[in-house]
Amino acid sequence: MLSKKTKYGLKALTYLAKVEGRQPVQIAEIAKCENISQKFLESILLTLRRNGLLGSKKGKGGGYYLIKEPHEVQMTTVMRVLEGPIAMVPCVSLNFYEKCEDCPDEGECSVHKLMLQVRDSALDVYRNNTLADLL
Amino acid sequence: MLSKKTKYGLKALTYLAKVEGRQPVQIAEIAKCENISQKFLESILLTLRRNGLLGSKKGKGGGYYLIKEPHEVQMTTVMRVLEGPIAMVPCVSLNFYEKCEDCPDEGECSVHKLMLQVRDSALDVYRNNTLADLL
DNA sequence: CGATAATCTACTAAAACTATAGGGTAAAAG
DNA sequence: CTTTTACCCTATAGTTTTAGTAGATTATCG
Structure with a gap:
């Protein structure tokens, strides 16, 4: 199951990706427009910033903004962070x-064999999608 | 994250798949060989039986056994059950x-778009693997 | 029949994780 | 210096996971 954290994080990122000129957007605005608990979103945006995906600005006119262009943000990174x-x-x-x-032996483990394939296929999807692809 | 339930269930299934002639195997034996808590395994095997993947026999010489041949057991089914x-x-x-x-609109949702691809790629893996492929 | 060997059932509980809320701090702008 | 905003820490209700406990039920064998 995808956690709500990830779900909300993705929604917030796409919201910010649509903003003209990378203007800062307030948490409250994102939370309201995307139907997200504001406090929860707060912590999510924070971890996105700490991991180099978002920038922030305090005080009046402040908020969060994308640091890179949407097509530079790979889903592999986003998913690992969230x-x-x-x-x-x-x-x-x-x-x-x-x-x-x-x-005892990874090479003989059926779970290992199967999950290796699942990982590769998921990785394939995430590598072939940037934030720009989701708009 | 894959739950231990699924992990153990998969290991038990492959264990049973290796048994000659679909002979019943006791819970205790599987638990011991695969390093699984016996009581936990008990409930897992039960759900596998209830979902038509395993058969069981009580009393002396009893245990669990595969109902179908390994190559007939698709991972899609196993994963959905477990x-x-x-x-x-x-x-x-x-x-x-x-x-x-x-x-509000699934067609516009970025999470939806991404997760659709992830589902399809995972499905692809599970459909192309039977229990026989994991041995 | 009666002893034994096994599955089956239900209840309980600890631990971990998820989602959210509250309240206070720090910085930037005017 | 006041307002506005992000930042930080803590707590908590709820759910899921991962078992453990106690016993009932059923089949086999002597």
Whole structure:
């Protein structure tokens, strides 16, 4: 299941991608237009900023804005920041690899075999989509 | 993230697929060999039986066994039974469709667009893998 | 029949995660 | 110096996951 965090984050990003000239947009405006709990969105935008996807400006006329152009923002990055590892199992994760405790031999593991394919196919989709493709 | 339920279920299925002549295998044996909590596995095997993937036999010499041949067991079915919907969002689910409350227009939704592709690619993998392919 | 071996059922509970709310701080603008 | 906005920390209700406990039920075998 996709978490609401990711869902809301994606919606916010596309909202900001549509804004002319990368003007800062207030949290409240995004929250209202996209039907998102404002407080929740606040923390989501914060993590997007901390991970280099958004910039922010405080005070009057402030808000959040996209740092890169939409076509430069790959979904692989967005998903990793919001949802975490793309792999469904740590033992097939590229960026968050971890060995399974229970599994004696990865090469023989059926779960490993299947999830490797699932990861690759998902990665394929995310690599072929930028923020611009979702508008 | 793949739930342990699904992970264990898959391991149990492949274990049973390797058994000669579809002989019943006891829960305890599978649990021990695959490092799975026996009681947890018990409930997993039960749902696999209720969904027509396994058969069971009580009493001495009893246990669980595959009903179909491994190459007849599609991963699409297994995943739906164990993990639930393949889609990451209800609004792109084939078997469990549900409209999003917040989203006014699905056709315009960026999340919808992306998750549709992810679902299709995952479906592609699951449809092209049977239990036999994981051995 | 009666003992044994197994699945089946239901209830409970700890732990982790998700989504959200509250309240206060810091910086920028006017 | 006041307003406006992002920033930060904490708490909490709710749900899901991952089991554990206790016993009922059914089949087999001697």
